Amino acid sequence: xxxxxxxxxxxxxxxxxxxxxxxxxxxxxGYEDAKLVDIADRAGASIGSLYHHFTAKSDLWITLYDxxxxxxxxxxxxxxxxxLAAGEEDALRLFIAGTRAYLEGCWEExxxxxxxxxxxxxxxxxxxxxxxxxxxxxxxxxxxxxxxRPLSDMLVLCLTAMATEAGREVAAAPSKAKARKMxxxxxxxxxxxxxGSE
Numbered sequence: 001x002x003x004x005x006x007x008x009x010x011x012x013x014x015x016x017x018x019x020x021x022x023x024x025x026x027x028x029x030g031y032e033d034a035k036l037v038d039i040a041d042r043a044g045a046s047i048g049s050l051y052h053h054f055t056a057k058s059d060l061w062i063t064l065y066d067x068x069x070x071x072x073x074x075x076x077x078x079x080x081x082x083x084l085a086a087g088e089e090d091a092l093r094l095f096i097a098g099t100r101a102y103l104e105g106c107w108e109e110x111x112x113x114x115x116x117x118x119x120x121x122x123x124x125x126x127x128x129x130x131x132x133x134x135x136x137x138x139x140x141x142x143x144x145x146x147x148x149r150p151l152s153d154m155l156v157l158c159l160t161a162m163a164t165e166a167g168r169e170v171a172a173a174p175s176k177a178k179a180r181k182m183x184x185x186x187x188x189x190x191x192x193x194x195x196g197s198e
Contacts, residue, residue: 015053017043019067022060027111029060031120058122064123068112069132073139075101080143091144091151092194096187098143099163105184106167107179113171118165149194150193159190 002156008153023041029124036057040050054060079101108115119126153157166186173179 011053012047014043014045018045018050018053019060021045021062023064023112026061026064026115030115030118031122046052050051052152058125061122061125062128064112065116065125065128068116071109072102072105073136077106077143091147091149092191095144095151095156095159096190098140099159099170099190100183100187102163103167103170103183106170107176107183110171110173110179113167114196117168117171120121126146133164155193159193162190164187 014024021039025039036050040047076098080094081096083097122142137157137160141153144151170179170182173182
């Protein structure tokens with residue numbers, strides 16, 4: 001292993017440790033009360049090392065948010081592709097398959113989901129989440145159209161907003177059984193939302 005590779009590996013390990021520590025501190029204290037010194041201490045790193053990897057507390061928060069969002073997108077896309085591979089062609093059922101994976105991810109990563117869906121965060125975070133929502137909306141529209149019974153843009157908007165709000169409630173559920181029941185109920189409701197469906 002070369003010296004450059006060793007340094008790169010060490011930097012990746014430190015960065016990952018800082019993100020893990022930031023997650024723990026944000027979950028315990030929220031954004032406003034989280035202290036960078038606590039994050040560095042928990043990671044076993046110096047403040048200088050923290051600033052080498054992240055420009056500010058907001059950078060840690062947004063990096064964690066982006067990674068969480070990416071994992072949620074991968075869960076949903078994987079479930080969508082699995083349903084498609086199993087022969088599902090109905091656009092709403094494909095959407096629901098992806099939504100189930102998203103909501104299950106909200107439960108699995110409930111600590112992060114709670115803090116990101118709580119409305120707290122750095123200045124401008126609300127604008128960032130709105131931008132990500134619009135990107136998710138566009139991705140959902142692109143994925144589901146071109147299949148049987150395509151969904152209108154307004155229906156995709158309503159379904160995506162419904163999934164987002166349901167995710168907030170699932171993350172706050174008191175138990176896995178309650179979360180599962182909420183997921184089943186919201187997906188059943190979604191299944192009745194075709195215009196003109198009975």
